[in-house]
Amino acid sequence: xxxxxxxxxxxxxxxxxxxxxxxxxxxxxxxxxxxxxxxxxxxxxxxxxxxxxxxxxxxxxxxxxxxxxxxxxxxxxxxxxxxxxxxxxxxxxxxxxxxxxxxxxxxxxxxxxxxxxxxxxxxxxxxxxxxxxxxxxxxxxxxxxxxxxxxxxxxxxxxxxxxxxxxxxxxxxxxxxxxxxxxxxxxxxxxxxxxxxxxxxxxxxxxxxxxxxxxxxxxxxxxxxxxxxxxxxxxxxxxxxxxxxxxxxxxxxxxxxxxxxxxxxxxxxxxxxxxxxxxxxxxxxxxxxxxxxxxxxxxxxxxxxxxxxxxxxxxxxxxxxxxxxxxxxxxxxxxxxxxxxxxxxxxxxxxxxxxxxxxxxxxxxxxxxxxxxx
Amino acid sequence: xxxxxxxxxxxxxxxxxxxxxxxxxxxxxxxxxxxxxxxxxxxxxxxxxxxxxxxxxxxxxxxxxxxxxxxxxxxxxxxxxxxxxxxxxxxxxxxxxxxxxxxxxxxxxxxxxxxxxxxxxxxxxxxxxxxxxxxxxxxxxxxxxxxxxxxxxxxxxxxxxxxxxxxxxx
Numbered sequence: 001x002x003x004x005x006x007x008x009x010x011x012x013x014x015x016x017x018x019x020x021x022x023x024x025x026x027x028x029x030x031x032x033x034x035x036x037x038x039x040x041x042x043x044x045x046x047x048x049x050x051x052x053x054x055x056x057x058x059x060x061x062x063x064x065x066x067x068x069x070x071x072x073x074x075x076x077x078x079x080x081x082x083x084x085x086x087x088x089x090x091x092x093x094x095x096x097x098x099x100x101x102x103x104x105x106x107x108x109x110x111x112x113x114x115x116x117x118x119x120x121x122x123x124x125x126x127x128x129x130x131x132x133x134x135x136x137x138x139x140x141x142x143x144x145x146x147x148x149x150x151x152x153x154x155x156x157x158x159x160x161x162x163x164x165x166x167x168x169x170x171x172x173x174x175x176x177x178x179x180x181x182x183x184x185x186x187x188x189x190x191x192x193x194x195x196x197x198x199x200x201x202x203x204x205x206x207x208x209x210x211x212x213x214x215x216x217x218x219x220x221x222x223x224x225x226x227x228x229x230x231x232x233x234x235x236x237x238x239x240x241x242x243x244x245x246x247x248x249x250x251x252x253x254x255x256x257x258x259x260x261x262x263x264x265x266x267x268x269x270x271x272x273x274x275x276x277x278x279x280x281x282x283x284x285x286x287x288x289x290x291x292x293x294x295x296x297x298x299x300x301x302x303x304x305x306x307x308x309x310x311x312x313x314x315x316x317x318x319x320x321x322x323x324x325x326x327x328x329x330x331x332x333x334x335x336x337x338x339x340x341x342x343x344x345x346x347x348x349x350x351x352x353x354x355x356x357x358x359x360x361x362x363x364x365x366x367x368x369x370x371x372x373x374x
Numbered sequence: 375x376x377x378x379x380x381x382x383x384x385x386x387x388x389x390x391x392x393x394x395x396x397x398x399x400x401x402x403x404x405x406x407x408x409x410x411x412x413x414x415x416x417x418x419x420x421x422x423x424x425x426x427x428x429x430x431x432x433x434x435x436x437x438x439x440x441x442x443x444x445x446x447x448x449x450x451x452x453x454x455x456x457x458x459x460x461x462x463x464x465x466x467x468x469x470x471x472x473x474x475x476x477x478x479x480x481x482x483x484x485x486x487x488x489x490x491x492x493x494x495x496x497x498x499x500x501x502x503x504x505x506x507x508x509x510x511x512x513x514x515x516x517x518x519x520x521x522x523x524x525x526x527x528x529x530x531x532x533x534x535x536x537x538x539x540x541x542x543x544x
Contacts, residue, residue: 114453253466258417261410268422
């Protein structure tokens, strides 16, 4: 298949002819409408950044103890309201409850725990040797940058918001975070997590603002003068972000895609390898930047491995399925068409080994791949 | 699931972000590494092996932001470890010490230990200052005792010349 025939990814940045004022939210599993969320345009972003900056001066002065108290409130909130948060994530992203609790709630709680336990150690001033100036005392201070802008993707709505926001906050920054338009519905609920924590500890709600919009809203973050931009998304959009950041010399952290290998050696414990590959490929229906997109198997164990991953027991839907959408993706609707284009395009020699080619929208079949449980 | 996939196929180079297992055959470590490192990406990697030495070889040679031995995805759950990629997977880190410090401006600070307020005079440049400083550099950085001694001797001679010049000028 020639590269020019590669199906183009409809998830790439789209520039609507007329700038939409609202985002139409939908449950990707069922197609049910979740209502509309207003778009925060460049002006809204600018105001959010200004307000965040104003609030940040007080926050930068807060002791680590005070910052830990805020994080503690967030942690309590997530633990207490786990079921509710799981439910909203499932509705907005079309994922399973198991994925939401293991892949979103758990990492967020662990991030909070680690930051509270270890964060101060890494952020305290660090004494350095005086070197050839014994009459001087040398140290490194880790000062907050100011306002951190974050552009989040859609695959793990809760985790993509809290994950990067927590360290940025603990380091003494304010945060303005642009939520993906594909999962705008849940953003208001996540905003509450921060609002309640700040209010309880006497800090301003402006310290973390979630904004909604399309690509221009994210681009506006750079122009609004954030002091650091954290972008997670496609390589193509990442390049656009760097191009924007060149104008203001805004430092950027780019978390782009991957084509991660999973190598099965001839001395691997085969059941462990089979399980790891199934999880690595199919968790969240493969919508993971670090998904195991290529499984490389040593010759000697190749046949056994293939037998292992295509065993009939892998294909049954698990009894604890809670949603009809056993295999629903979190991605916006166009992605279905893109996947089926890949599937239909002959790939010169590669053979399909599973009848899972029947990609039904929102419906798992009895031969659906093992991704059905997470 | 696609079996017998080969590295030249576009599906082995372009990110799919979907529920497709692409299984490719490799002859051994060398080919596994070649194929594994053969895309523009480099985010994570997983190696299934029961050999510690083999695991170590892969850890050293895989071009990626993380390598996990015998478990998929676990590095991300250790929040002390940084997360991020190389090449087309991006730059910068989240999580861990690196991710935390990335949200800060590391500021270099040099302060006085004692309340001594004598300037370290570097100007105006006087005769023999060059030789003096060269002597200091040799004494401080010369490798081996003889080199340092030579530097020290040069320093001493230069200082004496400077002193006598100053006395004469009075």
